[in-house]
Amino acid sequence: MGCLESMNYEVLLSQCTFREAREYIRKRCREVHEVAPGYRIADIHLIGVPPLLVGVDGDTIVFPYTKPCHGTFVIRAGSGEEAARLRSAKKKR
Amino acid sequence: MMEESSVAGTTGRAGQGEGADALILLGCPQVPVQTSAALYLAHALSRAGIRPRIAGTPAARKLVEVADPERHYAADLADLDGCIGEMAEGRGGYRYCFAFIHNDSGVAYAATVAAISQAHIVAVLFGEHAEALAGEIEFPCERIVAPAPHNPLPLKRRIDEVLTWVASNQ
DSSP states (O other): OOOGGGGOEEEEEEEEOHHHHHHHHHHHOSEEEEEOTTOEETTEEOOOSSSEEEEEETTEEEEEEEETTTEEEEEEEEOHHHHHHHHTSOOBO | OHHHHHHHHHTTOSOTTTTOOEEEEOOOTTSTHHHHHHHHHHHHHHHTTOOEEEEEOHHHHHHHHHHSTTOSSOSOEEEHHHHHHHHHTTOOOOSEEEEEESSHHHHHHHHHHHHHOOOEEEEEEESTTHHHHHHHOOSOOEEEEEOOSSOOHHHHHHHHHHHHHHHHTO
16 A cells, blocks of 8 residues: 555545535445445545445545545545455445 | 744654543644633643543644643644544544534544544534534534634533533543
8 A cells, every 4th residue: 555646646526525525426436335434545544424435446446535624525546456455345336 | 944843843742642541633723712622621631630632733733832832731742644543553542532623524533533443522513613513423422512713711611511521430
């Protein structure tokens, strides 16, 4: 696991609420996995109110990234390793 | 520059949370009452024999450091996300977590601590959206709600009420 900066990421949604981020991922991602708060992606422990959803599309992942002062962002990042790790858990749709 | 170096030099001076009983989780320091209330809470917890650790963003920590340069009240300061990471990895258990909340992110951070730790959560809700944010909370916790953004006294009074209960459980 590296840092987010090394993952070639893009911001899909900026400064939204955690509910808006959850709904965005639920509606826009064909493959969705539920993870526990604190789940680690790269050097980030995911922050949020359960259910915390992470989308997977090929070798990219889509996840919420919450900052204390700026709300929640939805990030898409390329990481085959992270995608495989998520797929190894039970898939939820 | 010298002032900045001096402030930065005190960061993480003490503790790293080992042995802390209570975590004071600071949010974005945009609302003025937060720093004042957090220092008061740390002081009151220490007097009750409960060792506090304050975790916050760099800006929130700097406000605390400048207000308490000798670290009388904030002996143990930590990085917010580092602290969450420790708990998520099963390190850094606390009996109590006082989560300061004035925005949506604050609710998300408090919910995360509720999910990854066994701490008794006290949600300290303040600022103009305090009532609405209190309604967003779905995890079990005590709630302190005081909307005033500048006057710390309503928040102090509500903290005192909860601390009476906390001290009685010591």
